[in-house]
Amino acid sequence: MNKDTDNKLKLRNIKPTAMRQLVYDVLSKQKKALSLIEIEQQFENVDRSTIFRTLKTFQDNLLIHSVDDGTGSVKYALCDEDCTCSLNDLHIHFLCTKCGQTHCMKSMPIPNLDLPKDFSFENANFVVKGTCPNCK
């Protein structure tokens, strides 16, 4: 029962159940973004749908954001504490084609775009693929 985790959840108006604390802790221990399955594998006997719903709750409350990196499974990563999941918080994600890890490039915001007339910008998913420093 981690007091710190507890607070992080409460700050986002998420009732800190045991399950949620566990999932939060898994995410916070990782620098990379994790898939539902990867999170599931961190536990022995936790049901997939529970984690699924936990992640949904987290995402609805802006505690985490998701990335579709094109590998077929959506990845999840903690947001920064001041994140509101709005345009300013969008950033590039990097998928290493060797180790398969997906990194949040929080220092690289999605670039500004001049969309053609009458196209509106709401959101964006920008995934760069290549080799990460570890696999170089």
Next chain:
Amino acid sequence: MNKDTDNKLKLRNIKPTAMRQLVYDVLSKQKKALSLIEIEQQFENVDRSTIFRTLKTFQDNLLIHSVDDGTGSVKYALCDEDCTCSLNDLHIHFLCTKCGQTHCMKSMPIPNLDLPKDFSFENANFVVKGTCPNCK
């Protein structure tokens, strides 16, 4: 038996079977990118796996490119005639959140990026979401 389609396929070293001509024609009639399922629905009695393999052949031979727009189904669109599916040919795709259509923004190349040291750039998928002119 369309002579023109026939040539387009041959130019890419694809044997122009009836099936392939049909799939090509469906793609060329559309401005937007189409999913496997959407293509399947254009026909009465064509097997999904055949279309799947047709698309694979097309993609292997650089006749089409695919986009993962995050909707859960990969979309396919014809490449330009001079496309080599290399970095220069990468462009932004736009997913309209109202009509669900995915457009190739061929006039909008993927912007240049300064990746942190030791990250290499191989490829990128940049999908912008918003409202398209039709749905405005």
Next chain:
DNA sequence: AAAACTTTGCAACCTGATTGCATAAACTTT
């Protein structure tokens, strides 16, 4: 036209995501 290769159709399967429903746990209200 026989042999060799390619394409197609069918059925089956896989994986990740998602839902329905019943039980369990946590809050509320009296």
Next chain:
DNA sequence: AAAGTTTATGCAATCAGGTTGCAAAGTTTT
């Protein structure tokens, strides 16, 4: 603190898109 209400969890089942194995049909080569 008991009864009632809401919320969270676990299990089983389902769904959708993607993908493969295999045999039949169609092509090409010899």
